[in-house]
Amino acid sequence: MSGGGGGGLGAGFSYQKFVHFALEQTRLRSTLVPHPSQEKFQFIKPNEDNTVLNALSFSTSKIRLLRSLTIEQKNSVQVLDFAAFSEPEYDLPIFCANAFSSPARSIVVLDLNPLYDTTEHKDYREKYYRNLMPLIHKYSELLPWGGKITSESLRFFSPIVIWTIFEPTEANHQALYSAFVDYYKVWLELMDGAVRETCEEKINCNREAQHKYLTWRAEKDPGYPLLKKLVGESGAKDLVREFLFEGVGSLGTKSFLEYFPEYAQQDGTVNRKRSMAGKSFGTRPWDAHGRFVGDAVDGW
Numbered sequence: 001m002s003g004g005g006g007g008g009l010g011a012g013f014s015y016q017k018f019v020h021f022a023l024e025q026t027r028l029r030s031t032l033v034p035h036p037s038q039e040k041f042q043f044i045k046p047n048e049d050n051t052v053l054n055a056l057s058f059s060t061s062k063i064r065l066l067r068s069l070t071i072e073q074k075n076s077v078q079v080l081d082f083a084a085f086s087e088p089e090y091d092l093p094i095f096c097a098n099a100f101s102s103p104a105r106s107i108v109v110l111d112l113n114p115l116y117d118t119t120e121h122k123d124y125r126e127k128y129y130r131n132l133m134p135l136i137h138k139y140s141e142l143l144p145w146g147g148k149i150t151s152e153s154l155r156f157f158s159p160i161v162i163w164t165i166f167e168p169t170e171a172n173h174q175a176l177y178s179a180f181v182d183y184y185k186v187w188l189e190l191m192d193g194a195v196r197e198t199c200e201e202k203i204n205c206n207r208e209a210q211h212k213y214l215t216w217r218a219e220k221d222p223g224y225p226l227l228k229k230l231v232g233e234s235g236a237k238d239l240v241r242e243f244l245f246e247g248v249g250s251l252g253t254k255s256f257l258e259y260f261p262e263y264a265q266q267d268g269t270v271n272r273k274r275s276m277a278g279k280s281f282g283t284r285p286w287d288a289h290g291r292f293v294g295d296a297v298d299g300w
């Protein structure tokens, strides 16, 4: 342990372990086929010598895109961005594991992001989250609520989200690994049980919901400045649109401002702010049944 700031980070800690676990578990249940995006991004080189990027992407019969990006800087920043998006024939939640660790702190979002807002779509909440609420009890002490969060981010989170900020100690990373393992296994179970939708209208809704999510994240990802520093502006744009949130250019035609008109500026451009509403929700805003109990904010 290297003293100061909690230490420990860089002393052998790596998010690779998370990725290996997830891929191994997925392989036990389905055949992973390399996704076309992998070819272009697999050997992506950062312009800083001390940094290693690892990008992998696959599909399976039910998963449209399973992709992982890790960034490792010796004794400094470690990043995990792991996500799984189902084919639009399934209304599966989006598996989302994002962690940004510096020697000072780790900022984490681990969730089965809902395809449909769980406050508006109670049937969706009941279908996927009702039985998963015990997961939150398991981790609420080890990985407590990370503090105020924007309502814009919150609407993409589920009642079982782990949103947390912690000192990057070994014990905390161990807790995070354990949560990642639990959440990914749960997601794989949901995937196994998912039944192919045949109603064209529902498939179109699933596709649009996924496109809306991709559009949001491709535009407002908090990791963008770091990516830009590592691979330059056009490299970062490509990485975001053709790898991390691949599908943003093909699953739908609506623009960011059509989905999120509150970001429109007078001249028709997108407001660069991440949040228009500001930060709120200092505590977990769902009850034990997954019902939203946060203070009402515009748009809710």
Ligand code: BLA
Pocket (backbone or CB within 6 Å): 071, 079, 080, 081, 096, 098, 099, 100, 107, 109, 148, 149, 150, 152, 153, 154, 156, 157, 217, 222, 223, 224, 226, 227, 274
């Ligand atoms: C910070 N990343 C954050 C925060 C959140 C997320 C909620 C806290 C700041 C805030 O309140 O906005 C993550 N936000 C998400 C996720 C969703 C969302 C996953 O809305 C999904 C819907 N983070 C990454 C990656 C990098 C990264 C890949 O996931 C780097 C490449 C960096 N995240 C990063 C940094 C911060 C951050 C540097 C702190 C600085 C900042 O807030 O801008």
